[in-house]
Amino acid sequence: MNRRKFVRRSALAAFAGLIGTDIVFGAKMTEGYVPLGAQDPDPFDLFDKDPEMVLLNDKPWNMEARAHLLDDSITPNKYMFIRNNGIVPEQNEVSDWKLTVDGESVKQQKSYSLSDLKSRFAPHTYQLTLECGGNGRAEFDPPAKGNQWTIGAVSCAQWTGVRLRDVLEDVGIKNDAVYIGYHGADLHLTRDPNKEPISRGVPMSKALQDETLIAFQMNGKDIPLVHGHPLRLVAGGWPASVSGKWLKRISVRNKVHDGEKMEGSSYRMPCEPIAPGEVISDDDMCIIESMPVKSLITHPKSGAMLAKGKTMDIRGHAWAGELEVGKMEYSIDFGATWKPCSLEKPVNRLAWQRFSANIAFPKKGYYEIWAKATDTKGLSQPMILPGWNPKGYLNNACHRIAVKIT
Amino acid sequence: MASQKKFWQWSRGTYRFLIVLCASVLIISIIMFYKYGDELHWDAKEKDTYIETPENDTERIENGIHLRTGLKEGVGLTETINNCTTCHSAKLVTQNRMDRERWTATIRWMQKTQNLWDLGPNEEIIVNYLVTNYPPGKKGRRENLDNVEWYELKN
Numbered sequence: 001m002n003r004r005k006f007v008r009r010s011a012l013a014a015f016a017g018l019i020g021t022d023i024v025f026g027a028k029m030t031e032g033y034v035p036l037g038a039q040d041p042d043p044f045d046l047f048d049k050d051p052e053m054v055l056l057n058d059k060p061w062n063m064e065a066r067a068h069l070l071d072d073s074i075t076p077n078k079y080m081f082i083r084n085n086g087i088v089p090e091q092n093e094v095s096d097w098k099l100t101v102d103g104e105s106v107k108q109q110k111s112y113s114l115s116d117l118k119s120r121f122a123p124h125t126y127q128l129t130l131e132c133g134g135n136g137r138a139e140f141d142p143p144a145k146g147n148q149w150t151i152g153a154v155s156c157a158q159w160t161g162v163r164l165r166d167v168l169e170d171v172g173i174k175n176d177a178v179y180i181g182y183h184g185a186d187l188h189l190t191r192d193p194n195k196e197p198i199s200r201g202v203p204m205s206k207a208l209q210d211e212t213l214i215a216f217q218m219n220g221k222d223i224p225l226v227h228g229h230p231l232r233l234v235a236g237g238w239p240a241s242v243s244g245k246w247l248k249r250i251s252v253r254n255k256v257h258d259g260e261k262m263e264g265s266s267y268r269m270p271c272e273p274i275a276p277g278e279v280i281s282d283d284d285m286c287i288i289e290s291m292p293v294k295s296l297i298t299h300p301k302s303g304a305m306l307a308k309g310k311t312m313d314i315r316g317h318a319w320a321g322e323l324e325v326g327k328m329e330y331s332i333d334f335g336a337t338w339k340p341c342s343l344e345k346p347v348n349r350l351a352w353q354r355f356s357a358n359i360a361f362p363k364k365g366y367y368e369i370w371a372k373a374t375d376t377k378g379l380s381q382p383m384i385l386p387g388w389n390p391k392g393y394l395n396n397a398c399h400r401i402a403v404k405i406t
Numbered sequence: 407m408a409s410q411k412k413f414w415q416w417s418r419g420t421y422r423f424l425i426v427l428c429a430s431v432l433i434i435s436i437i438m439f440y441k442y443g444d445e446l447h448w449d450a451k452e453k454d455t456y457i458e459t460p461e462n463d464t465e466r467i468e469n470g471i472h473l474r475t476g477l478k479e480g481v482g483l484t485e486t487i488n489n490c491t492t493c494h495s496a497k498l499v500t501q502n503r504m505d506r507e508r509w510t511a512t513i514r515w516m517q518k519t520q521n522l523w524d525l526g527p528n529e530e531i532i533v534n535y536l537v538t539n540y541p542p543g544k545k546g547r548r549e550n551l552d553n554v555e556w557y558e559l560k561n
Contacts, residue, residue, distance in 0.1 A: 055497075056497065056501060057494075057495050057497045057498055057501070058495045058497060059493075059494050059495035059497075060494070060495075139545065139548070139549070140545075141542075141544065141545035141546060141547070142505075142542050143502065143503040143504065143542050143543075143545070145502055145504065145508070145512060146502070147498070147501060148501040148502070189493040189494055189520070190493050190520065190521045192521055195521070300559050301557075302551065302554055302555075303554045303555045303556045303557055304557065304559035305556055305557065305558050305559060306558075306559045312559065368551065383548075384547040384548045385547050385548060397548065400551055401551075402551045402554045403559075404556065
């Protein structure tokens with residue numbers, strides 16, 4: 001055994017000691033690879049995130065973007081929010097990764113290796129808006145429990161994979177199929193192997209859409225570890241929690257999936273609206289499906305000062321869950337008057353849409369620019385907080401930036 | 407690769423340090439035992455001994471904040487750290503604002519679904535700490551835009 005090997009093996013043993021468990025596939029670990037559990041927990045380095053991103057939680061990892069970081073048409077990894085419920089799986093060797101499709105409503109249980117998926121089904125690429133159901137939670141009063149997302153838990157990256165529908169057709173689905181539920185390789189925070197951190201899903205109608213993918217690439221590269229490497233279910237336009245990371249298993253259910261965070265008040269809204277702070281029984285909560293219409297001003301960054309007489313170019317993105325955005329407007333007088341923005345079509349269904357405008361200001365002083373999107377069914381973003389709910393979901397109140405004309 | 411080299415250097419450094427440390431402890435113990443062995447009192451009760459431990463930097467409190475966790479200094483801090491930061495980050499506590507009823511309900515939920523143990527007499531101490539340091543504030547239906555960093559916009 002040469003010295004280098006000795007050092008590496010002893011280091012592995014030391015890591016195992018630190019983590020308190022054996023490292024499966026430790027022998028196959030790439031040289032220089034440090035398991036996540038033992039790494040210096042600088043999440044910006046660890047996950048290649050921009051230092052301007054905001055860390056909300058380090059166990060589990062949760063990080064959000066700021067509006068001006070989301071200016072790219074296609075969100076790069078460094079600006080993509082992280083929302084984890086459990087512990088990122090320690091994973092370096094994926095050649096024996098298998099995706100199993102099972103459940104009450106499959107004609108037969110079937111497993112696929114990564115190469116099976118890539119070789120047997122046609123690849124598709126879509127740009128898909130993924131927004132956390134709790135994006136905007138920080139504004140609710142009384143405060144809602146959970147990570148206090150402000151506006152940055154949204155992204156629109158380009159995802160490449162195979163259609164879930166194609167795989168389900170290959171497996172064979174019974175007529176009584178109602179829902180699919182995913183199971184990932186992440187660990188529960190307690191490391192209790194009998195607990196799943198999260199296992200959500202979608203009704204068959206969403207599962208069978210063209211754009212619902214079993215993805216293996218993000219922005220043309222392998223999906224980054226923290227975003228679900230090597231496989232992720234991606235269902236754009238719905239709460240991002242249905243896009244299960246580190247996908248190991250899909251269960252086709254003959255009832256609404258009852259996995260972790262499907263029940264209780266998780267990712268549910270009061271079926272009938274309630275007053276702020278009102279106590280509501282879990283039985284009166286309904287599962288969130290499509291996300292509501294929303295937009296973000298991504299340029300300029302809030303706080304811009306401009307000399308009087310100059311005009312200001314603004315731009316951003318708007319999205320509307322399952323729908324398209326039909327109209328985009330801005331206001332510089334707290335909603336008293338609205339002026340139109342130019343609005344592009346989405347590159348594909350469920351992708352966000354670019355908007356822009358050129359603004360002239362009547363006199364010096366403090367202004368707020370408010371942005372308001374309206375979907376193709378005529379629903380607009382509210383200017384104040386929408387319906388209060390115990391977990392603080394679906395805040396789509398219009399985005400505001402502060403500017404000064406000097 | 408730089409990371410590989412760094413990792414190797416780190417391992418080498420650590421092991422060198424450990425070897426030197428163990429060897430020194432062993433040698434010093436032998437010398438001490440040889441010189442003072444006869445004077446040693448084997449019953450610890452006979453003689454009070456004080457062990458000086460260097461102050462652990464990560465447990466320091468500065469400006470009312472416990473540096474390692476970011477939790478506010480206050481009665482019940484230790485109980486809160488010991489019971490509430492084993493599974494999840496203290497950041498999940500410091501982000502949230504709840505009243506007594508809702509902090510208690512959160513503890514019940516964790517006990518029911520997240521393997522949290524019975525807190526016994528510590529529960530009251532912890533809930534008091536949480537309500538005192540992390541109570542809900544009024545935000546209304548929409549807050550002012552604050553913490554704006556002003557800058558000259560170059561078009």
